[in-house]
Amino acid sequence: MQTDFSTAVGSLYLELVPRSGEENMAIDEQLLERAIVDDQIFFRFYRWREATLSLGHFQAKQGGPVAERFANLPVVTRLSGGGAILHDRELTYSLAIPAAHPLAKSPTSLYAIVHTAFIEALAEQGIEVSMRGEELAAQNGEFLCFLRGDRHDVLCNGQKVLGSAQRRRKGAVLQHGSLILEASPLAPEVQGLNELSGREVLVDRLVFGVMNRLGQLAASWENA
Amino acid sequence: MDLSSLRYSQTHEWVHWDGNVATVGITDFAVSQLTDLVYVELPTVGSEIKAGETCGEIESVKAVGELNSPLDGTVAEVNESLENELEKLSDSPFEAGWIFRLTPSDPAQIDALLDRAAYEKLCDEEGH
Numbered sequence A: 001m002q003t004d005f006s007t008a009v010g011s012l013y014l015e016l017v018p019r020s021g022e023e024n025m026a027i028d029e030q031l032l033e034r035a036i037v038d039d040q041i042f043f044r045f046y047r048w049r050e051a052t053l054s055l056g057h058f059q060a061k062q063g064g065p066v067a068e069r070f071a072n073l074p075v076v077t078r079l080s081g082g083g084a085i086l087h088d089r090e091l092t093y094s095l096a097i098p099a100a101h102p103l104a105k106s107p108t109s110l111y112a113i114v115h116t117a118f119i120e121a122l123a124e125q126g127i128e129v130s131m132r133g134e135e136l137a138a139q140n141g142e143f144l145c146f147l148r149g150d151r152h153d154v155l156c157n158g159q160k161v162l163g164s165a166q167r168r169r170k171g172a173v174l175q176h177g178s179l180i181l182e183a184s185p186l187a188p189e190v191q192g193l194n195e196l197s198g199r200e201v202l203v204d205r206l207v208f209g210v211m212n213r214l215g216q217l218a219a220s221w222e223n224a
Numbered sequence B: 001m002d003l004s005s006l007r008y009s010q011t012h013e014w015v016h017w018d019g020n021v022a023t024v025g026i027t028d029f030a031v032s033q034l035t036d037l038v039y040v041e042l043p044t045v046g047s048e049i050k051a052g053e054t055c056g057e058i059e060s061v062k063a064v065g066e067l068n069s070p071l072d073g074t075v076a077e078v079n080e081s082l083e084n085e086l087e088k089l090s091d092s093p094f095e096a097g098w099i100f101r102l103t104p105s106d107p108a109q110i111d112a113l114l115d116r117a118a119y120e121k122l123c124d125e126e127g128h
Helices: A021-038 A107-123 A137-141 A193-197 A203-223 B028-034 B087-091 B107-112 B116-125
Strands: A009-014 A041-046 A052-055 A075-077 A085-087 A090-097 A154-156 A159-169 A172-180 B013-017 B022-026 B037-041 B054-060 B063-068 B073-078 B100-104
Touching: A009 A203, A021 A041, A021 A052, A021 A075, A021 A090, A021 A159, A021 A172, A041 A203, A085 A090, A090 A107, A090 A203, A107 A154, A107 A159, A107 A172, A107 A203, A154 A193, A159 A193, B013 B107, B028 B063, B037 B087, B100 B107
Parallel strands: A009 A041, A052 A075, A159 B063
Antiparallel strands: A041 A090, A052 A085, A090 A172, A154 A159, A159 A172, B013 B022, B022 B100, B037 B054, B054 B063, B073 B100
């Protein structure tokens, strides 16, 4: 059935041009604000102009690994919590859900919904990934997000390849997350999906598959 | 704490009004939505805040939630012990886990907040 998303979905898109970290973070915040004001869902896939470190909202911008290992990289602070992410050879998404949407009422279920869309879309390419399913809280002191553990993380051969975090404002939710496609030379301890699966991810097909599933989510809300 | 004596905001803050000072915290429902808490950024004592506006932040392992003021007023006191004993928010959200106290500029705003029955209905609608 053909569905008109125009009233429920502000936009659902892939950005072809990589942006700076500051631009990417500013756009994510704008989407959260527009979800609050316009009562619409926004979803974007995006990339980064250069390797950039994004820190969780309360992570220290000075000192530690930021000053030592990653001293030459641009650094931005996300609105969301969680650990640092090195955005290099990865794909980032963000999703803003208005307060009126049922999923904004149980924000933790959003992790599972979006990650399931990724799992199913990757399965279409024959790449098997799954959700961790059990909490490994002891790892949450790690600086890098991809060395931490949460039950909603998506794993390939036991290694985390997709993680997400949230910001909640006036009942609305911004969730963004990162899928590591290949290990970065700057953080080789975090392997990507290509190495772990032994396949090369077809990114356009993945994006289409995830958007298709999340579009249905918006449509089911509109028709409810 | 008698929960029926409190008033509640749509964004899950509670208010206890003693006739002079309003004590504000977040409800057990809000704590359960955030899961494992790791950090709280408290409002600034002496700052003037407006109803519905952000005056602090609460971080859990994966999410940052904003603390909204339920009332217009001036921040009189903050619960500094939370900075080192964040478990008070989850163990005792309505008593030891209070977050700040404010002197309301318009106490009549308290009447416009939700009573316990209306707040329970809100939580039921949100699936719990």
